[in-house]
Amino acid sequence: MTLTVRKNGSLFPTLVNEFFERDRLLPDLLDLESTLLNRWSTDFRVPSANIIENTKDFKIELAAPGLEKKDFKIEVDNDYLTISAEKEEEKKEEKEDFRRREFSYNSFSRSFLLPDNTLSDKIDAKYEDGILRLSIPKKEVTVTKTKKEITVA
Numbered sequence: 001m002t003l004t005v006r007k008n009g010s011l012f013p014t015l016v017n018e019f020f021e022r023d024r025l026l027p028d029l030l031d032l033e034s035t036l037l038n039r040w041s042t043d044f045r046v047p048s049a050n051i052i053e054n055t056k057d058f059k060i061e062l063a064a065p066g067l068e069k070k071d072f073k074i075e076v077d078n079d080y081l082t083i084s085a086e087k088e089e090e091k092k093e094e095k096e097d098f099r100r101r102e103f104s105y106n107s108f109s110r111s112f113l114l115p116d117n118t119l120s121d122k123i124d125a126k127y128e129d130g131i132l133r134l135s136i137p138k139k140e141v142t143v144t145k146t147k148k149e150i151t152v153a
Contacts, residue, residue, distance in 0.1 A: 065130030
């Protein structure tokens, strides 16, 4: 499984807020990486996935609440199944003495290597109650046993 994460939108306000916090102007340089990861780890979200193998198919369940069907893009390229989503929101408020405009952009991308025994052209996807469900059928495997006569020497 290959995992790619990308999210934009909330990093800049965090940087500005932390710049003006007196105690955090000069973090310990030896612990800089873990400090940054701990502060911003909540801003980078990758949907959790369940992968289930049955005799007839594989199922992938991806927890992605707050999205709509139109936000998803699902592709198969060179045996990689890539599920991605983008969501943009914009809020505008205009009154007599002020105008306010807020916007955000969130996205993720998650890729899975498909086994050789899958039918990638028959993948079915449904999004309901915040969960994206994919069904990936398996190829039927026919085992042919040949009869072989062994002579005794």
